[in-house]
Amino acid sequence: MIIRPSRLFASCAVAALFACAGAASAETVVTMNTVQIFGTIDPAKISDYTDYMAAVNLYDGLLTVDSSGNLVPELAESWAVSDDAREATFTLRADAHFADGSPVEASDVVYTFERLFRINQGPANLFAGVLSAGSVEAVDARTVKFTLEKPFAPFLATIPAVFILNEDAVTANEGGDDGQTWLATNTAGAGAYTLKSWERGARMVIVRDPNYYKGFGDGPIDEVRWIVTNDEATVKSLAASGELTMTSQYQSPDTYKALEDMGRFNIAKEATATAFYLKLNTKVAPTDDVHVRRAIALATDYDTIREVILPGGELTTPLPKAFADFHNDDIPQVAYDLEAAKAELAQSKYAGQEIPIVLGYVAGTKFEEEISLLMQSNLEQIGFKVTQQPDPWNRITEIAGKVETTPAVNQVFFGPTYPSPDSMFYTQYHSNAAGTWASMEWVQDPEVDAMIDKARVTGDPAGQAAIYKELQAKLVDIQPDVFLLTQTVQHAMDKCLTGFKAVPMQSFDYDFTRYSWTCK
Amino acid sequence: MEFLSFLLRRVGWSLLVLVGLSMVIFFIARIVPGDPARMALGPTATAEQVEALNDKLGLNKPITVQYAYFVGGLAQGDLGRSLLTERAVNDDIRDTFPATFELVFATIFMAFVFGVPMGVVAANWKDRWPDTAVRLFAIFAAVTPSFFLAILLQVLAGYVLGVLPTTGRLSPDVVYTAGPTGLLIFDSIAQGRWDVLGDAVRHLILPATALAAATTGQIARITRASMIDTSRQDYIEAARAFGVPGWLRLFKYNLRPSFVPPLTILGLEFASLIGGAFVVELVFAWPGMAAYGIRTILQKDLNAVMGVVMVSGVFFVTVNLVIDILVGIVDPRVRIRGKRT
Numbered sequence: 052m053i054i055r056p057s058r059l060f061a062s063c064a065v066a067a068l069f070a071c072a073g074a075a076s077a078e079t080v081v082t083m084n085t086v087q088i089f090g091t092i093d094p095a096k097i098s099d100y101t102d103y104m105a106a107v108n109l110y111d112g113l114l115t116v117d118s119s120g121n122l123v124p125e126l127a128e129s130w131a132v133s134d135d136a137r138e139a140t141f142t143l144r145a146d147a148h149f150a151d152g153s154p155v156e157a158s159d160v161v162y163t164f165e166r167l168f169r170i171n172q173g174p175a176n177l178f179a180g181v182l183s184a185g186s187v188e189a190v191d192a193r194t195v196k197f198t199l200e201k202p203f204a205p206f207l208a209t210i211p212a213v214f215i216l217n218e219d220a221v222t223a224n225e226g227g228d229d230g231q232t233w234l235a236t237n238t239a240g241a242g243a244y245t246l247k248s249w250e251r252g253a254r255m256v257i258v259r260d261p262n263y264y265k266g267f268g269d270g271p272i273d274e275v276r277w278i279v280t281n282d283e284a285t286v287k288s289l290a291a292s293g294e295l296t297m298t299s300q301y302q303s304p305d306t307y308k309a310l311e312d313m314g315r316f317n318i319a320k321e322a323t324a325t326a327f328y329l330k331l332n333t334k335v336a337p338t339d340d341v342h343v344r345r346a347i348a349l350a351t352d353y354d355t356i357r358e359v360i361l362p363g364g365e366l367t368t369p370l371p372k373a374f375a376d377f378h379n380d381d382i383p384q385v386a387y388d389l390e391a392a393k394a395e396l397a398q399s400k401y402a403g404q405e406i407p408i409v410l411g412y413v414a415g416t417k418f419e420e421e422i423s424l425l426m427q428s429n430l431e432q433i434g435f436k437v438t439q440q441p442d443p444w445n446r447i448t449e450i451a452g453k454v455e456t457t458p459a460v461n462q463v464f465f466g467p468t469y470p471s472p473d474s475m476f477y478t479q480y481h482s483n484a485a486g487t488w489a490s491m492e493w494v495q496d497p498e499v500d501a502m503i504d505k506a507r508v509t510g511d512p513a514g515q516a517a518i519y520k521e522l523q524a525k526l527v528d529i530q531p532d533v534f535l536l537t538q539t540v541q542h543a544m545d546k547c548l549t550g551f552k553a554v555p556m557q558s559f560d561y562d563f564t565r566y567s568w569t570c571k
Numbered sequence: 572m573e574f575l576s577f578l579l580r581r582v583g584w585s586l587l588v589l590v591g592l593s594m595v596i597f598f599i600a601r602i603v604p605g606d607p608a609r610m611a612l613g614p615t616a617t618a619e620q621v622e623a624l625n626d627k628l629g630l631n632k633p634i635t636v637q638y639a640y641f642v643g644g645l646a647q648g649d650l651g652r653s654l655l656t657e658r659a660v661n662d663d664i665r666d667t668f669p670a671t672f673e674l675v676f677a678t679i680f681m682a683f684v685f686g687v688p689m690g691v692v693a694a695n696w697k698d699r700w701p702d703t704a705v706r707l708f709a710i711f712a713a714v715t716p717s718f719f720l721a722i723l724l725q726v727l728a729g730y731v732l733g734v735l736p737t738t739g740r741l742s743p744d745v746v747y748t749a750g751p752t753g754l755l756i757f758d759s760i761a762q763g764r765w766d767v768l769g770d771a772v773r774h775l776i777l778p779a780t781a782l783a784a785a786t787t788g789q790i791a792r793i794t795r796a797s798m799i800d801t802s803r804q805d806y807i808e809a810a811r812a813f814g815v816p817g818w819l820r821l822f823k824y825n826l827r828p829s830f831v832p833p834l835t836i837l838g839l840e841f842a843s844l845i846g847g848a849f850v851v852e853l854v855f856a857w858p859g860m861a862a863y864g865i866r867t868i869l870q871k872d873l874n875a876v877m878g879v880v881m882v883s884g885v886f887f888v889t890v891n892l893v894i895d896i897l898v899g900i901v902d903p904r905v906r907i908r909g910k911r912t
Contacts, residue, residue, distance in 0.1 A: 253858035288729030
C-alpha cells in the first residue's frame with residue numbers, strides 16, 4: 052500500500068498525541084536500566100558503583116583497568132615508580148585533550164588531586180596517610196610527580212579511581228564551593244562521552260564525543276541512555292518495546308528468561324571479583340570461639356547455595372580467584388559435613404549446651420532469607436538455637452558500627468574498589484578499618500594488621516603475593532568468615548551489542564568505549 | 572470582614588500545624604537507624620572523613636541546636652544540601668516537584684472527568700444496571716492497589732500492546748529544555764511545542780491512570796450518594812411539580828449542592844498524592860518528588876527528608892485552605908455558617 056504524503060501528514064496530525072512524537076533516533080543507541088540513581092558525577096565525590104558507571108564514561112583518569120585487573124594507560128602514556136616506592140612519575144599523552152578541546156596538562160592533574168584533598172570525600176579515602184596537599188606537583192606541562200608520605204604498594208592501583216578535571220573549566224565556575232555546585236550538573240573531563248541530559252531519579256543520557264583523543268573502534272556506541280528502574284515489569288516492557296538494549300545485573304531470573312525468550316537478547320555471564328561472605332563477629336558469643344566459627348563453615352551447604360539459591364563461583368579464601376597471582380590455591384574448599392561440624396563444635400567452650408546464635412541478613416532480600424533459613428536448618432541439627440535477624444540496610448550500616456550490636460553472623464557482599472588485593476584485605480580485616488559493614492568480623496588481630504601493612508610497603512609483586520598467600524592461610528585458619536561464593540554477574544544484552552567483560556574495579560565494566568554494535 | 576477573620580485564623584492554625592510537623596519529622600528522622608555521613612561516604616571512608624562530614628553537617632551538635640539551625644535555614648528559604656544528590660535540596664525539589672505536581676494534577680483531572688459523570692449516571696439510574704456497574708467499578712478501583720494497577724497497565728500497554736511509553740516524562744529523542752514552570756504540558760503549550768505536548772501526554776497516560784483509578788471510584792461513589800441525598804430534598808420535588816426539565820433539575824438543582832463532598836475529597840486527594848505517588852513514580856521511573864522523598868529516607872538524607880516533608884506539608888495545608896474557600900463559593904450555606912461562627 053502506498054501512503055500519500057498528505058495522507059501521512061493527516062494521519063500524524065490525528066495521531067500526534069499517540070504515535071508520531073519522538074521518532075528521531077541517534078545512530079547507535081544503547082539503553083540500559085540501572086537500579087540505583089546516579090548520586091553525583093563530581094569526580095571528587097563519586098564513591099559507589101552507580102556513580103562510577105557514569106563517571107568512567109564522562110571522564111578519563113591517568114590509568115584505567117582492563118578485565119584482567121591490569122593497569123593500562125589512559126591520559127598517561129607511561130609511568131615510573133622510584134626504587135624506594137616513594138615517588139611515581141606520569142608522562143601525559145601529547146594528544147590528550149578535554150571535551151572543550153584544551154590540552155590535558157600536568158597542572159590539571161595537580162588541580163584535580165588538590166581539590167580532592169580539599170573536599171575530602173569520594174576516592175580521597177584511598178590516599179589517606181599517603182598523599183596530601185602538596186604531594187602532587189607538575190614537573191613540566193606533560194609530567195606530573197606524586198611524592199608519597201610513606202611507601203604504599205597499591206598506590207598505582209588506586210590511580211584509576213581519580214578522574215582528571217579541566218582546571219580552567221572548573222575554576223571559571225568555581226563559585227564559593229570549589230566548583231561543587233557546577234560539577235554536580237556539568238562535566239569538565241576528557242572522557243569519550245559528554246552529558247546530554249540528566250533527569251535525576253529517572254534517566255541519564257550521554258553522547259559520544261567524536262573528537263575523543265583515543266578515538267573509537269568499529270561500531271562505536273553513539274549514545275548511552277540509563278533508565279533508573281528496579282521494577283521487573285518495567286524492564287520487560289522496555290525490552291518488548293525495543294527500547295532496552297541491556298539490563299542491569301540485578302534482574303530476577305524470570306526477567307532474564309523472559310528477555311532471552313524474546314529472541315533479541317543474549318544472557319552474558321561473567322565471574323567477578325566480588326565475594327559473598329557470612330561475616331562472623333569474632334568478638335561476641337558464640338562466634339568468638341574459633342571452633343564455633345569452623346563448625347559454622349562446615350555446616351554450610353555450599354553446593355545448594357552456589358547452584359540453587361544464588362548461582363556463583365567457588366570462594367575458598369577471603370580473596371576471589373580473579374586475583375590469580377595473589378590467590379592461595381593450596382587452600383582447599385571446605386566441604387559441607389555436619390558430622391565434622393559437630394566434632395568441631397565439641398571442642399568449643401560452648402560444647403554440651405544449646406548455643407544461641409543470631410543470623411543477620413538484609414530484610415526483603417529473598418536469596419539472603421533463603422540462605423539464612425538453610426543455615427538455621429543445618430545449625431539447629433548440630434546444637435545451635437537460631438534467631439533470625441532481618442534488618443533494613445540502613446540499620447545494618449548502623450549496627451555494624453559497634454561490636455556489641457553486630458550480629459554473630461552477617462551476610463555481606465564485598466568487592467574491590469581498586470584492582471589490588473589490598474582493597475579486599477585492608478577494608479575488611481585491618482583494625483584501622485573496623486566499624487563498617489565491610490568489617491563486621493571485628494578481626495582486630497595484630498598479626499593480620501602487620502601482614503596487611505607489610506604487603507602495603509612491599510613493592511615487589513612476588514613478595515606481595517607471598518605475603519597475601521600467607522595472610523589468606525592465616526585468615527582461613529582463624530575463620531572470621533564463611534567464604535560462600537564469588538558473584539557471577541549477568542546481563543541480558545541485545546545480540547548486536549558486544550564488549551561486556553567484568554572488571555575488578557567499581558563499575559569500570561561499563562566503559563562504553565569497550566563495547567561495539569556489530570549489526571549493520 | 573468575618574470571612575477575612577476566618578481566613579486569618581485558618582492561616583494561623585496552618586502555620587502552627589507546619590511548625591508541629593517540622594518538629595515531629597525532625598526528631599523522627601534523627602532516630603531512624605543509620606549514620607547519614609557513613610552512608611554517604613561509603614564503607615571505605617576513614618573514621619576521620621565520617622567525623623569531618625558529621626561536623627560539616629552539624630550532626631555532632633545537640634539535637635536542639637540542629638533544629639535551631641534547620642529553622643534558621645528554613646526562615647531564609649534554605650533547606651540545606653542533599654547527601655544523596657550533592658546539591659541544594661531547594662534545587663532538587665525545584666526539579667522534582669513539577670513532575671509530581673503534573674502527575675497528580677492529571678490524576679485529579681482524570682478522577683474528576685470520569686468520577687463525577689459516573690456518580691451522576693449512577694444516581695440518576697439508581698438501582699438499575701448503570702448504577703450497579705458504577706458501584707462495581709468503584710469497589711474494584713478502591714481495593715486495587717495503585718502499584719498493582721501500575722504494573723498491570725505497564726505490562727498491558729507497554730509490554731503486550733506496546734502502544735504507550737512506560738518510563739519517564741519525555742522520550743529521550745525529544746530535545747526540550749523545561750520552561751519556567753517545569754510543567755511540561757503547560758510550558759509546551761505556552762511555547763507552541765506541540766511535539767513535546769503530545770509526547771508528554773503519552774507519557775502521562777499510564778501513571779495518571781494507575782493513580783486515578785481509586786480516586787475515580789471514590790468520587791463516583793460520593794457523588795452518587797450525595798446526589799441521592801439531595802434528590803430527596805423538598806425543593807427538588809417542588810421543581811419537579813413546577814415542570815422544571817429533568818436535565819435542569821439534575822445538573823442545576825441536584826448536582827451543584829451535591830458537589831461539596833466530592834470537591835473536598837478531590838482536594839484532599841490532590842494534597843495527599845503529592846507525597847503518596849511514590850510507588851507509581853518508582854514503577855514508571857517518573858522523576859518526581861515522591862520517589863525522591865523515598866530515596867532520601869532510605870539514604871537517611873536528613874535535609875532532603877525534611878525538605879520533602881515540609882513542601883508536602885505546605886502544599887497540603889494550602890490545598891485545604893483553598894478547598895475551604897472553594898466550598899464556600901460552591902455552597903453559600905457554608906459562607907453563612909462561617910459568618911455565624
